[in-house]
Amino acid sequence: MNPIIAILKEHNVSDASINQLFQTLTENPLMAMNAITQLGIPAEKLQQLMALVMQNPGLIKEAVLELGLDFSKVEAAKAQLQK
Template identity: 65%
Template sequence: MNPIIELLKTHGISNEQINDLFETLTQNPLAAMSSIGELGLPQDQLQVLMGQVMQNPQLIKDAVEELGLDFSKVEQAKSKLHQ
């Protein structure tokens, strides 16, 4: 299991919330950052999560694919941010 998804599940985040979070991520990465903050993760665990993502961005792609979402939407959202 993807370590991001595993961490979220460890803290009682439902599959529906996880799917919603990654769906938001594929459409609007900035909104997803806000959504992550609203999940109620302890600050130290939130830092661990963000550290994992920063050190290994591939984890996001892996999680999106594991959840059956379209990673190309993440790439489209990233390109919109850089415009």
């Protein structure tokens, strides 16, 4: 299991909420940051999660693919932000 998804499940985040979070990420990465803070994960675990993603950004792609979402939308949103 992807470590991002594992941490979310460890904090009793439902599968539906995990899917919604990653769906938001694929559509609007900035909104995903807001959505993750609403999940009730303790600040120290949230920092651990963010550090994990910063050290290995490929984990996001792995999680998106594991959930069956379209990673090309993440790439398109990232390109839009860089303009």
